[in-house]
Amino acid sequence: MRRFAYVVALILLFSFGNAQEINFINALAEKKTVSFEDGVKIYMYTLGKFPAGFDADVAYLKSIKLLKASRYDKDKPLRRGMLALMVARHLKLKSSLFFLIFDTERYAHRACVGEKIMAANTSELDTMSGDELLEVIARVSERMEEKK
Amino acid sequence: MRIISVAFPKEKTMKRNLISIIVLIALIAFAGTAYAEIRVISVKGTASYKAGGAWVPLGAGIALNPGTKVSTGVRSRVEIRINRHTVTVEPLTIMKINESYEDGKYSRTRIGLRRGSIRTDVARDARIKTVFKVSTPVATSSVRGTRQVITSGPTFGDSFLVPKNSAFGEGLNSGPQIISGNLNFEQKSDKGGSENPITGMKEELVQAHPLIISADEAEAFGFLGDDFMFYGPGGRGAGGQSQTVPVTIHLIWPAQ
DSSP: OHHHHHHHHHHHHHHHHHHHHHHHHHHHHTOSSOBHHHHHHHHHHHTTOOOOOHHHHHHHHHHTTSOOOSOOOTTSBOBHHHHHHHHHHHHTOOSOHHHHHHOOHHHHHHHHHHTTSSOTTOOTTOBOOHHHHHHHHHHHHHHHHHHO | OOOOOOOOOHHHHHHHHHHHHHHHHHHHHHHHHHTOSEEEEEEESOEEEEETTEEEEOOTTOBOOTTOEEEEOTTOEEEEEETTEEEEEOTTOEEEEEEEEEOSSEEEEEEEEEEEEEEEEOOOOTTSEEEEEEEOSSEEEEESSSEEEEEEETTTEEEEEEEESEEEEEETTSOOEEEETTEEEEEOTTOSSOOOGGGGGGGTOOOOOOSOOOHHHHHHHHHHGGGGOOOOOOOOOGGGOOOOOOOOOOOOSSOO
């Protein structure tokens, strides 16, 4: 009986986690402008981790050196450059020599364009819609699979 | 001659009838599931389908109805069998199975891709007229062959890659184009017409130069490609000397 209860609890937990991710993704897709917090949250899912709140997520991303600044504002609109910097550090992109030297949003964006993760007609200063963020994350996910 | 009559007790007869009914119901149910038109083959990661306004987790073996929306998570993939065709739903995709119909002569499937990417493997049977259409917000593909990869996104636009056989691609404001041999149909959401399918070939083209070139020429070639190479009129030189000769190269596309 106890074993049955554990199995049911496990299934419920899995279903809850599953629904949470899908609901978050579909709500994100509707947003005209996503925030830095949204970017951090979706990146946690990309890394195969469950988000545990903004501060904990940022601490985790800092620990694996995807984020390096001392302070982040969760409500700040996510700019393409901010995301590009996380992506370029995560995938260790080498297509921009300047990114390897300077490690800035500008050259991280160039590296992402070079690797066809972001479109050439975009800028590192652009804010992003939910659909645009998901488009980039889908390509990152694809690259992660290719690297395996 | 003796006639033997066997009489079952009433209880035994009822039991037999009950078992027969159960077996019949099981057979009908099994037949219903075995030949269901839309069925999930496999699920990797997080995926859900919309049933009655709520997202319900997808599992292998689940039967879906036409009109069902399927959504996948970040590191997820779902394989769905629709009639005899297979659709692979890639990560971060939301799609709807608009229509699925098949009888002995006709097979019709329509899928709406809202966002993300799907791969379709369309079974081909000369005896069955097959229509398999995938519509994105700005374009529609109609498969004539067997395989295609359809992607829809806001900045890269919508694209249909057809690695095998052929498909029709049609943008909102462009006529249908036949795409085949690993060519890509591209339609940006902010442009009227679709891109030329051979646009994607530019990455596959090669640059060539003669075997013997000077160091300066080699450097120029490195920077500028073959646009600035000088090819003079060729001919046989006196005394067997090497000379530049024109060479015609036929490129066959797609590469076999």
